[in-house]
Amino acid sequence: MRVSRGEVVMNYVLLGAFALFALAPVLTILVTSVSAPLGEPAGIYPGNFVDAWTVGGFGRSLGNSVVVAAIVVGLATVLSIGSGYALGTMRFRGSTVLFYLFLLGMMIPAEATIIPLFFDLRTLGLTDTYAAIALPQVAQSIAFGTFWLRAQFRAMPVSLLEAAALDGAGPLRALRSVLVPASLPAITTMLVLVFMWTWNEFLIALIMTPSGSLRTAPLGLATFQGQYTAETALLAAAAVIIALPTVILFLFLQRHFIRGMLEGVAK
Amino acid sequence: MTTAAGSAADGSAVGGSAADVRAARGRGSEASSRRPRRAGRPSAVARSRATPFLFLLPAFAVYAAFALYPLGRAAQFSLFEWRGFGSSTFVGLDNYVDLAGDAAFRAAIGNALVLIVFYAVIPLVVGLVLAAILRRGQVRGMGFFRTVIFLPQVIALVVVAVAWRQIYSPVGPLNELLRAVGLDGLTRGWLGDPGTALASVGFIGTWVEMGLVMLLLLSGMSRIPQELFEAARLDGAGPVREFFAIILPAVRGEITVALVLTIIAALKTFDLVYMTTSGGPGNSTTVPSYEVYFRAFDLREVGSASAVAIVLTVLIFVINVGVTRIGERAS
Numbered sequence: 001m002r003v004s005r006g007e008v009v010m011n012y013v014l015l016g017a018f019a020l021f022a023l024a025p026v027l028t029i030l031v032t033s034v035s036a037p038l039g040e041p042a043g044i045y046p047g048n049f050v051d052a053w054t055v056g057g058f059g060r061s062l063g064n065s066v067v068v069a070a071i072v073v074g075l076a077t078v079l080s081i082g083s084g085y086a087l088g089t090m091r092f093r094g095s096t097v098l099f100y101l102f103l104l105g106m107m108i109p110a111e112a113t114i115i116p117l118f119f120d121l122r123t124l125g126l127t128d129t130y131a132a133i134a135l136p137q138v139a140q141s142i143a144f145g146t147f148w149l150r151a152q153f154r155a156m157p158v159s160l161l162e163a164a165a166l167d168g169a170g171p172l173r174a175l176r177s178v179l180v181p182a183s184l185p186a187i188t189t190m191l192v193l194v195f196m197w198t199w200n201e202f203l204i205a206l207i208m209t210p211s212g213s214l215r216t217a218p219l220g221l222a223t224f225q226g227q228y229t230a231e232t233a234l235l236a237a238a239a240v241i242i243a244l245p246t247v248i249l250f251l252f253l254q255r256h257f258i259r260g261m262l263e264g265v266a267k
Numbered sequence: 268m269t270t271a272a273g274s275a276a277d278g279s280a281v282g283g284s285a286a287d288v289r290a291a292r293g294r295g296s297e298a299s300s301r302r303p304r305r306a307g308r309p310s311a312v313a314r315s316r317a318t319p320f321l322f323l324l325p326a327f328a329v330y331a332a333f334a335l336y337p338l339g340r341a342a343q344f345s346l347f348e349w350r351g352f353g354s355s356t357f358v359g360l361d362n363y364v365d366l367a368g369d370a371a372f373r374a375a376i377g378n379a380l381v382l383i384v385f386y387a388v389i390p391l392v393v394g395l396v397l398a399a400i401l402r403r404g405q406v407r408g409m410g411f412f413r414t415v416i417f418l419p420q421v422i423a424l425v426v427v428a429v430a431w432r433q434i435y436s437p438v439g440p441l442n443e444l445l446r447a448v449g450l451d452g453l454t455r456g457w458l459g460d461p462g463t464a465l466a467s468v469g470f471i472g473t474w475v476e477m478g479l480v481m482l483l484l485l486s487g488m489s490r491i492p493q494e495l496f497e498a499a500r501l502d503g504a505g506p507v508r509e510f511f512a513i514i515l516p517a518v519r520g521e522i523t524v525a526l527v528l529t530i531i532a533a534l535k536t537f538d539l540v541y542m543t544t545s546g547g548p549g550n551s552t553t554v555p556s557y558e559v560y561f562r563a564f565d566l567r568e569v570g571s572a573s574a575v576a577i578v579l580t581v582l583i584f585v586i587n588v589g590v591t592r593i594g595e596r597a598s
Contacts, residue, residue, distance in 0.1 A: 019412055102330065203537050239429040
C-alpha cells in the first residue's frame, strides 16, 4: 500500500513526541543526578554517584538485592520447569484443577498474602531473613512460570518425547537433554521478567524486613529519600544506581522483555 | 509483580521459541499428528503414574505454602480483631461491615476508580488512536522508538516516584515550565495540593502504562491482513469507518489484555503512593493497597487490614474475569 509522504512525516512526529514524553522524566533524573549538590556552585558533579553510594550504603542494599534475585530467579525457574513439564506433557488425574490453581496465583495480589505471612513468619522467628523476602516472590513467580512453561512444553511435538523414549531416556533425561535445550528462548524470557520483578519489588521487601537489616535496593532508595529529601542531586544519583541493572538488562535483552510482556500475556 | 493473565487461560504456543517448535514440527509432523494412547502412562517417557507428581510437587509445595495458604490465612484474619500481638477476638464479618462506613476505605475505593481512568482508560484511548495512525508503518528506526516507549515499564516504581517527585516539586521543572510560559497562576506543589495530588499520582500511572498499551495494540493491528483495508477502500470507507469497522474489532483481544493489566496495576498502586504522598493530603491519594499496609502496621488493625486485602483480591478477580468475559462476548 502506498503511504503518502505527509503521513510518513506525521508518523515520525507522533513517535518522536511520544518518545520524548517517555524519556523526559528519565532525562530529568539523569541531568539532576550530576547537578550541583546542596551548597555547591553550579556545574557537573559525577562524584554524586560515589557520594550517594557511600552515604546511602548502597553497596549493602544492592548486595542484598542480588542475593534475593538469585534465590528467586534460580528457585522459581527450576521449580517451574518441573511443574510446567508435568502439566504440559503428561496426562494425569487432577491436572486441570492443578493448572487452574496455579493460574489463580497470577491474580492473588501480594497485599493479601504478605500480612499473614509476616505475622506467621515472625512467630517462627524468620522475618529479617533472605528467605522471608524471597519465598513469597518465588511463589508468585512459580504461578507465572508454570503457566508460561506449560504453554511452551505443550507446544513441543509429541514426537520429540517419543524419540527420547526410543533412545531409552527416562523423564528427567528427556527434560534435561531434549525439552529444556529446545526451550531456552522461552526460559530466558521467564528469567529476565522474574529478575526484573524481583529487583523492582518493594512491598514484600518493605514488610518482611522490619529491622531494616536486609534492606533491598528499592528500600534503600526509599530510606534515602526519607533522610535526604532536600538533597535532590544525590537522591537522583541514587535512583539512577538502582534503576541501572534492569535498564541495562532491558537494553541487551529487550526482545525478551517486550515479547514476554506483549505476547506472553496475550495468546 | 503483576502477571495477571487470566484471559490467556489456555496458553497455546508461546512466542518464545516458535521457530524451534516449527523446526521440530517439520521433522516429525506425521508422528505428532496422532497422539498414541498407552493406558495409564502419563507420557512417552514417564512410565509411572507417580512421575507427574514428582515433577509437580516441589513447585506446588512452595506455591501453596507461600501463596495459597497465606491467602486462606488472610481470610481467617479478616474475621478477627487483632493488634498484631497478644490475644485476638472473633468478630465475624464486623471488619467488613465497618469498612462500608469507613471514610478512609471509601476514599481508597473512590481514588482507585479515578486511578483506573489514568492507568487504563486514557492510555487505551490515546493508544488506540496513535497505534491506528502508526499502523500504516513505513517508519525507519521503529526498534529505537519501541525501546524508548517501553522503557517506563522496566524502571523500578520507587525510581519513577523519585523522578516525578522532583518534576512536581514547587521548584521543579513543571512549575518552571509554567512560569516560563507566563502561567504563574497555575504553579503549585502538585503532590501537596489536595486538588491536584490524585491526578498527579494518576498521571505517573499514565506515563508508565501508555507505552505498554500502545505497543500491545500496535502488535495486534499489524496482524490485520492488508486486503481488508484495500477492500474497505474500494467500498469508499474513510479512515474513521475503517477504524470502527476493521481495526477495533480486530484488536479486541489486545484491548482486553491491556485493560486487565492496567486496571490491576491501578488497583495495586502502592510504591508510588508510599513514595510520593503517603496517601495524603488527608485521604486524597490513599488506595486499597496503601490502606492494607497502613492499617496493619501503623494503626495495628490487622483484622481490618486483612478485610481490605480480601476485598482487593475479590475486586481483582472480578475485574479479571469480567473484562475477559466482556471481551469474549463482544467477539
